[in-house]
Amino acid sequence: MPEKRKASIDDVARRAKVSITTVSRVINKVPTVSKKNQAKVEEAIAALKYKPDISAQRLARGSNTAVGLVMPGYPGIFYSFYAIEIIRGVGHACEILKQDLVFHITSGYNELNTNSVGGVIFADIIENRKQVENAMAFGVPCMVINNIPEDLAVNYVGVNNIAGGAMAADYLVNLGHQRIATITGNLQTQAGQHRLEGFKNLLAKKKIALPPEYVLEGDYSRRSARIAMEKLLALPVPPTAVFAASDDMALEAISVAMEKGFKIPQTLSVIGFDDNPAAIFGPVALTTIKQPLFTMAEQAVKTLSAIVAGKKKSPIHVILAPQLIVRDSCSSPSR
C-alpha cells in the first residue's frame, strides 16, 4: 500500500555500492562482472524488488522485441479452433522466449501502432493487406501465418491447403465414393479457397462429377455447417461422402446426419480438416486432415524473433505439409 516509487537502477546501484553500469551488466548478463559485485547487485535487486523498466530499456536499446499478434476481427473467428490454436501457439512461444505479446484485434482498417512492437505476426490476412504493407514500409518485420501472399515479399509460414483439399478428396475417391460433397471454409480466406481448389482439382483429375449443389459455402462455424448439411441431406440424390473444411464443421455435419438417421460411416462418410483433439471423442472418431496450427504459430514467433534479432534474413517462407489422419468416420460407400 505504501505509494513508494518503484526502485530504479540507481537505487540498486547505490545499495550495492557499484555504478549503474555494473547493475546494467548483471541485468543483461554481461559476463565481465566480478562474482563479488554480481552477488551484491543481486542482493540489492532482490531486496528492492527491482525490475528494469521495459520502456527505458527499449528506448535506450533503440529496439523493441515485443511480438505483435494481429487477428482478423471477422465475426466468428474467435469461435474457431484455428484462432485459438494460433493464440495458444503464439502465446506459448512468447512465454518461453520471455517476450511480450501485444495483441490486436483488427476490426477493419484501423492502423496498428507498429511502434510498440519489434515485429508483428498476422494471423492470416483477409482484408488487411494494407496493414502488412504499411508495417513493412515502416521497416517492421512481419510474418504472416496461414496465407501465402505471392506478390508480397513478406515472411510467412503456411500450410499447403491445396494439397490438403486434394488429400481429402483423394482418400474419399479411393474408398470408392462417387458422390462427394464439400462444405467449404470461409471463402474470403485463402485457406478456404485453397482447400476447395485442391478438392475440385482432384475430383476433376479423377473424372468425378461435382455438381454445384454439392458445394456449399460455410465459414468454419458449426452453425454454417448445420445449415449446409441440412441442404445437402435434403437433396434428391444426397452425397455418400462429405469433406468439411474444418473439424468443427465436420462434427456438426455428423450431428446433423445422425439426427436424420444416417449412420457414420456406414451410410455417410465425413472427413474434416484441422485435427482438432475434440474430434477424437464424440460419437465417432473423426477422420481428418491434420494441419499443424500450434507448431505453425510457434514457428512464426521463433522465426520472427530471429529476424528481429538479426539472426535470420527475410524473406523466410515455410510451407508445411498437411497430413491424413485416418480414424472412424469414413468408409467405402454401401450400395
Place this chain on the structure above:
Amino acid sequence: MPEKRKASIDDVARRAKVSITTVSRVINKVPTVSKKNQAKVEEAIAALKYKPDISAQRLARGSNTAVGLVMPGYPGIFYSFYAIEIIRGVGHACEILKQDLVFHITSGYNELNTNSVGGVIFADIIENRKQVENAMAFGVPCMVINNIPEDLAVNYVGVNNIAGGAMAADYLVNLGHQRIATITGNLQTQAGQHRLEGFKNLLAKKKIALPPEYVLEGDYSRRSARIAMEKLLALPVPPTAVFAASDDMALEAISVAMEKGFKIPQTLSVIGFDDNPAAIFGPVALTTIKQPLFTMAEQAVKTLSAIVAGKKKSPIHVILAPQLIVRDSCSSPSR
C-alpha cells in the same frame, strides 16, 4: 526496403519549422497551438509518416497505460467459451480505448512483468493468487474477473455464480423434477464451486435428495461432459434433468443423450450455463443461465483504465446477476 530510420519528433519539428515542444503539443492535442502551426505540424507528420514512439512517451510521462491480460494456463481453458469471450471482450474494449493489450498465458508461477503495463486484468485466479498479490504490492492496479477474492482488497467484476446455480436448480424443481443431476465445472475454479454450491443449496432447501452419483465433476470441456453423461445415463435410476455448468458441456450432454435414444426435453431436461450463441442452433435450443461474459470483460477494461488514469479509486467491486434464459431443452418430467 530503404533502411531509413523512422522519423522522430525533431524531424517533424525541423520540417514544420517549429520547436519539438510544439510538435509534442499537437500530438497530445494541447489546445494552445495556433491554427497555422497546427496545420504545418500536421502536414509534416503526414509527410514523414511520423508516429510517436510509445516507449519514449511512456518513459517521459512516467506512466504506462497498456492493459495486461493474464489468462490461467490450465489445459483446455482455451477451448472454453469463457476464455474466448473474455479475450474478445477485453480485446474489443482495448481496441476502442486505443490501448495496447499485452497478453500473458501464465503457465504456473512465472512472474509477470508488470513493468510493461499500467494495470493488469486477471481472467480468473486459480493458482496464481501470488501474482495478484505481487502486482498489487508493486503498486500496479489489478482487476480480477470472474472471481470474488474476499480476503484481498483487489478490484473485481464477477458474476453471482451461487445465485446462478440456484436459479438453474430452482427452475428444474419448479418444473417438477425430483431426480436432478449436475455436471460441474472445473472445481478448481471459484465459478465451478459456486455454481455447485448454489445448486446444492437450493435442492437442500427444497428438500430434494441429491445422491452423490448425481454429482459428476467436469471441467467445462465437451469431453468431460461426455464421460460424465455416459456414467449418468448408465445409472440404474438415471436423472430426469441435468444441470451442466457450461453450455459446451450441456450441448455435449444432449448429444450423448440423443445418441442413447433419449428425447430432449421429453425424456430428459438439460440446462446449461453461459448463454453461448452456439447453443441456440443445434438439434434443440438450449435453456441456460446467461452470464454476461463479454460485458464483464469490457467493464473490467474500462474500470481498470479509469483507475489507472486516477479517475476512480480502488477497490471497485462489481457483481453482475446471471439470468435464466428459457428455450427448448427443459420440460416437466414425463411419468
Place this chain on the structure above:
DNA sequence: CTGAAAGCGCTAACAA
C-alpha cells in the same frame, strides 16, 4: 502562443 532545457530509466561506447 511558443521554445529552451531538464530529465524519464536505461544502454553502450569509451576510458580508466
Place this chain on the structure above:
DNA sequence: TTGTTAGCGCTTTCAG
C-alpha cells in the same frame, strides 16, 4: 573488471 558519460525520443516545467 569497472565507472563516466552521452544519448534514446518524448513530455513538461518555466520563461519568454
